[in-house]
Amino acid sequence: MRTTLQPGLTNRLTKYLRVTQQLIEEGRDAVSSKELGDFTGINPVQVRRDLNAIGFSGTRGVGYQAYDLVEAVRGILGLRQTYNIALVGAGNLGSAIASSTILPKRGFVIHDVFDNDPQKIGRTVGNVVVKHIDELKKSVAEADEVIGIIATPASAAQQVADLMVEANIRVILNYTDVLLHVPPGVTVHRIDPTAQLMHTLYYLTQAETEEAAPAT
Numbered sequence: 260m261r262t263t264l265q266p267g268l269t270n271r272l273t274k275y276l277r278v279t280q281q282l283i284e285e286g287r288d289a290v291s292s293k294e295l296g297d298f299t300g301i302n303p304v305q306v307r308r309d310l311n312a313i314g315f316s317g318t319r320g321v322g323y324q325a326y327d328l329v330e331a332v333r334g335i336l337g338l339r340q341t342y343n344i345a346l347v348g349a350g351n352l353g354s355a356i357a358s359s360t361i362l363p364k365r366g367f368v369i370h371d372v373f374d375n376d377p378q379k380i381g382r383t384v385g386n387v388v389v390k391h392i393d394e395l396k397k398s399v400a401e402a403d404e405v406i407g408i409i410a411t412p413a414s415a416a417q418q419v420a421d422l423m424v425e426a427n428i429r430v431i432l433n434y435t436d437v438l439l440h441v442p443p444g445v446t447v448h449r450i451d452p453t454a455q456l457m458h459t460l461y462y463l464t465q466a467e468t469e470e471a472a473p474a475t
């Protein structure tokens with residue numbers, strides 16, 4: 260049975276995983292807690308504490324073995340080697356996502372792309388032939404897709420989410436600005452660049468306020 264991790268720890272481990280995978284792709288064998296800290300914005304002391312907590316240790320002066328770290332974190336997070344994804348919306352954004360070379364490197368395969376526009380069905384985006392949205396349920400079951408991406412206009416998002424839920428998709432990445440309603444057991448992640456900007460601007464404003472404040 261897998262140990263239940265605190266959401267904060269899960270979130271940080273995911274960040275360490277992303278950075279370490281990136282460094283491996285850049286040819287690195289080892290990674291230090293300072294680097295993990297620098298690239299994630301997490302204090303290196305916290306990095307060491309987190310990796311200790313999952314039973315992973317490094318070597319002084321060398322750091323952590325990058326491959327072993329990736330495997331350890333993937334194991335702790337219960338990640339499979341690959342995930343098949345169903346993407347709905349073969350427009351500008353959907354085509355860009357389907358053509359991404361980064362996703363497959365990280366084990367995320369856009370296995371099926373769906374649309375409802377007859378002009379798009381049968382066309383290829385990335386390496387995938389666009390299917391009609393009516394085929395979603397059958398295709399999702401066949402390819403064991405547990406992740407769905409919504410890249411349709413906002414007006415279609417809830418309807419598409421309902422189809423995904425019916426098809427047993429458990430994680431939905433929603434690129435539209437609609438707040439989706441899904442039953443318990445289904446997780447929705449909204450990709451919202453404005454939220455990221457607001458988050459970043461908050462820290463920028465804070466730093467400026469601190470600089471402007473007279474020293475005590």
Ligand SMILES: NC(=O)c1ccc[n+]([C@@H]2O[C@H](COP(=O)([O-])OP(=O)(O)OC[C@H]3O[C@@H](n4cnc5c(N)ncnc54)[C@H](O)[C@@H]3O)[C@@H](O)[C@H]2O)c1
Binds near residue numbers: 452
């Ligand atoms: N979060 C972000 O970073 C980000 C960035 C860009 C776009 N977006 C959003 O992503 C969405 C897609 O943007 P785009 O520029 O690719 O739009 P687009 O119009 O180019 O593509 C939308 C596609 O969805 C299809 N579609 C419409 N209704 C459908 C349905 N019911 N079932 C299946 N397919 C359907 C259309 O035929 C079209 O191919 C929009 O909601 C946009 O606001 C988000």
